[in-house]
Amino acid sequence: MSNQPLIRESRVSRTAATALMFLLAIYFLLPIYFLIVAATKPQGDLASTNGLAFSHFDLFQNLGTLFSRSGGIFGRWALNSVIYSVLGAAVGTLISALCGYALAKFEFRGREFLFSVILGGVLVPTTALALPLFLLFSATGIVNTYLAVFLPSIVSPFGVFLARIFASAAVPQEILESARLDGAGEFRTFFSVAFRLMTPSLVTIFLFQFVAIWNNFFLPMVMLQKESLFPVTLGLYEWNGQTARAPLLQESVITGSLVSIVPVIIVFILLQRFWRTGLAAGSLK
Numbered sequence: 454m455s456n457q458p459l460i461r462e463s464r465v466s467r468t469a470a471t472a473l474m475f476l477l478a479i480y481f482l483l484p485i486y487f488l489i490v491a492a493t494k495p496q497g498d499l500a501s502t503n504g505l506a507f508s509h510f511d512l513f514q515n516l517g518t519l520f521s522r523s524g525g526i527f528g529r530w531a532l533n534s535v536i537y538s539v540l541g542a543a544v545g546t547l548i549s550a551l552c553g554y555a556l557a558k559f560e561f562r563g564r565e566f567l568f569s570v571i572l573g574g575v576l577v578p579t580t581a582l583a584l585p586l587f588l589l590f591s592a593t594g595i596v597n598t599y600l601a602v603f604l605p606s607i608v609s610p611f612g613v614f615l616a617r618i619f620a621s622a623a624v625p626q627e628i629l630e631s632a633r634l635d636g637a638g639e640f641r642t643f644f645s646v647a648f649r650l651m652t653p654s655l656v657t658i659f660l661f662q663f664v665a666i667w668n669n670f671f672l673p674m675v676m677l678q679k680e681s682l683f684p685v686t687l688g689l690y691e692w693n694g695q696t697a698r699a700p701l702l703q704e705s706v707i708t709g710s711l712v713s714i715v716p717v718i719i720v721f722i723l724l725q726r727f728w729r730t731g732l733a734a735g736s737l738k
Contacts, residue, residue: 485714496704505603506572515708522705526735527706527712529681530688535635536599541606542662546655549609553616554647558629568617574610583675588678589723601676606666612658617653620647663720668712685713 490505493512502508519527556568586605590596595604626645632642648655670686677683683691690707696703 488711492708519705519708529561530685534684538663538666541666542659545609545662546659549612551614554620556617557620571610585648615686623650
């Protein structure tokens, strides 16, 4: 009899937790559902029909209009976002892995102070760095180029923090010593041993980097003036600002917003197995 209240309390707790997660799932998925519904409607039905109810199915026509508008500039924006995000996340992950590995496996004077400085960088909002970066890049002449967005994207203090945790957890010191005894240099030891052991965890860093760069808006807005260099976020923002005098752009903005989240969903689906493994490694540490 003494266990009965505990069982009842456990069931109540599980039910309450499940209900809360269900409500949160609805909260987070509702905007995506709205985008899907709105992207299938013709322009005239956006204001005249229920926002959460389907009407005439014009998705393919809306997609055709989206990719043909303004000479197909949306396709260029999407390609720019892919370049910024994939290359920036890949290079940023490699840099984070190298820095995190060094901080975890090498003893040198000032290591903890350096790591504290990196942690301090995590606390600095990226928007606060946009103006100093603009002044620096303006002096070097790379404003309004791909590099103006790409170079800041490859530096991630949070990625270095995670990489140090992952390196400490996933790379035994004994294996590194064995590789060194076999004559491997430090870079060969890192790429042939440590990097492979850290790979599932580094996918987590790649995902964080990819999503952050894909959703980045303020830095491109400060750095870029050429439409041909815009990422999809900035391009849709520019279109949205023109809907007051060109209402037909509204449907393209909505359809473009739906298209813009598809790559993020695809990347998460493809890499979720490694992502879960990486998070588990960090939690064990």
